[in-house]
Amino acid sequence: MLDLVIIGAGPAGITAAIYAARKKIDFVLVSEDLGGQTALSADVENYTGYQFITGPDLAAKFEEHLRQFAITFYNGEAVTRIAWQAEGAGGGFAVESAKASYACRSVLIASGRRPRWLGVPGEEKFRNKGVSYCATCDGPLFSKKTVAVIGGGNSALDAALQMVNIAEKVYLVDINAALGGDEIMRRKVQVSPRVEVLNNAKTVEIAGDRFVTSLKVEVSGKPRELAVSGIFVEIGSIPNSEIADFVDRNDAGEIVVDCLNRTSVRGVFAAGDVTTVPEKQIIVAAGEGAKAVLGVSRYLMQEK
Amino acid sequence: MVRVKVYSTPTCPYCIRAKKYLSDKGVDFENIDVSADEEALKQMVDVSGQMGVPVLVIDGEVIVGFDQARIDQKLGL
Numbered sequence: 001m002l003d004l005v006i007i008g009a010g011p012a013g014i015t016a017a018i019y020a021a022r023k024k025i026d027f028v029l030v031s032e033d034l035g036g037q038t039a040l041s042a043d044v045e046n047y048t049g050y051q052f053i054t055g056p057d058l059a060a061k062f063e064e065h066l067r068q069f070a071i072t073f074y075n076g077e078a079v080t081r082i083a084w085q086a087e088g089a090g091g092g093f094a095v096e097s098a099k100a101s102y103a104c105r106s107v108l109i110a111s112g113r114r115p116r117w118l119g120v121p122g123e124e125k126f127r128n129k130g131v132s133y134c135a136t137c138d139g140p141l142f143s144k145k146t147v148a149v150i151g152g153g154n155s156a157l158d159a160a161l162q163m164v165n166i167a168e169k170v171y172l173v174d175i176n177a178a179l180g181g182d183e184i185m186r187r188k189v190q191v192s193p194r195v196e197v198l199n200n201a202k203t204v205e206i207a208g209d210r211f212v213t214s215l216k217v218e219v220s221g222k223p224r225e226l227a228v229s230g231i232f233v234e235i236g237s238i239p240n241s242e243i244a245d246f247v248d249r250n251d252a253g254e255i256v257v258d259c260l261n262r263t264s265v266r267g268v269f270a271a272g273d274v275t276t277v278p279e280k281q282i283i284v285a286a287g288e289g290a291k292a293v294l295g296v297s298r299y300l301m302q303e304k
Numbered sequence: 305m306v307r308v309k310v311y312s313t314p315t316c317p318y319c320i321r322a323k324k325y326l327s328d329k330g331v332d333f334e335n336i337d338v339s340a341d342e343e344a345l346k347q348m349v350d351v352s353g354q355m356g357v358p359v360l361v362i363d364g365e366v367i368v369g370f371d372q373a374r375i376d377q378k379l380g381l
Contacts, residue, residue, distance in 0.1 A: 034321070035317065039317040040317060054315075055317070056315065056317045056320060059317065060320075075372075076372045076373070128354040128355055128356035128368075129353075129354050129355055130355060132355075132356075134316075136315055136316065136317070137313070137315070137316040137317065137318065137319075137356075137357065138313075138316070138355065138356060138357065139313075139315070140313040140314070140315060140316075140338075140339030141313065141338060141339065141345060141355055141357065143339060143342070210353075211349075211355065
């Protein structure tokens with residue numbers, strides 16, 4: 001039986017793995033991808049030690065650091081379920097994927113978050129056919145085209161600012177009366193001649209033939225159709241916590257943790273954006289990953 | 305010799321990883337930057353029926369996304 005399985009290889013999971021390797025914990029790292037949301041971010045200007053680095057470059061740095069250690073890393077393997085042997089029934093957990101089941105004494109869930117969908121007609125049909133959840137990935141395909149970014153927070157502003165350098169015109173479709181996000185980014189968007197901000201704008205439908213041709217919105221209740229070939233959905237994210245339905249979660253689906261990263265079930269720890277920890281930031285997630293593994297290490301010693 | 309084409313953009317993380325994976329495995333491939341070549345983008349859309357990158361074409365078979373299992377299977381890795 002392994003001492004620990006770490007689920008997820010974003011900033012929290014990778015940092016946790018580095019600390020676990022240095023603590024000589026017998027563990028494996030299982031993740032659907034490497035870098036998590038960091039790998040999909042554009043510019044990162046608030047990770048200490050780097051005045052400026054792109055998301056993919058920072059993820060590559062994380063990977064380089066991870067590879068310094070002989071870590072068993074099952075990359076490209078999505079965890080489907082954590083099976084819990086209730087206390088008194090032998091204890092321990094089994095972390096399951098489509099390929100294998102890993103028996104372990106403790107689990108660290110660092111599975112992060114995924115983009116929230118709009119839930120409007122056409123969204124699923126045109127996914128990857130004009131509808132994207134990652135401007136960093138798919139933005140360059142819309143060179144000199146007209147696109148819409150949906151959302152009004154920092155991630156939407158970030159996507160809009162990426163697209164002004166690529167697209168001919170960018171509609172920023174915000175359901176709220178005024179844009180949110182940071183003042184510094186808001187101002188950059190507002191002064192850009194290529195961006196048209198639509199406030200009080202509700203997304204109604206995504207239409208097209210083979211690919212997206214238009215976005216139907218209601219601006220202050222009045223219907224309007226925008227001719228666009230690309231639509232970037234940036235309306236926030238939801239936690240990947242379904243695999244741990246037996247631990248306490250809040251209304252938003254985030255795993256409830258205490259300041260030692262313990263969940264409601266002994267032996268199950270969680271770190272990073274999947275948890276109730278406020279502020280979803282790369283550096284916060286990395287720090288939480290470190291803190292969680294030090295807690296796991298203490299737990300394993302006590303339980304021996 | 306199996307012919308491998310990778311349609312990609314310079315920024316897309318999965319493109320970077322797919323290309324690095326092929327390089328690490330010593331697989332020769334032709335990289336096509338669809339952000340710089342509109343004709344190539346059209347071609348990619350035609351063969352894959354969608355706009356997501358990366359798209360790999362291995363021996364005539366189209367693989368959308370960095371699907372390591374399918375790449376391994378196709379190339380016998």
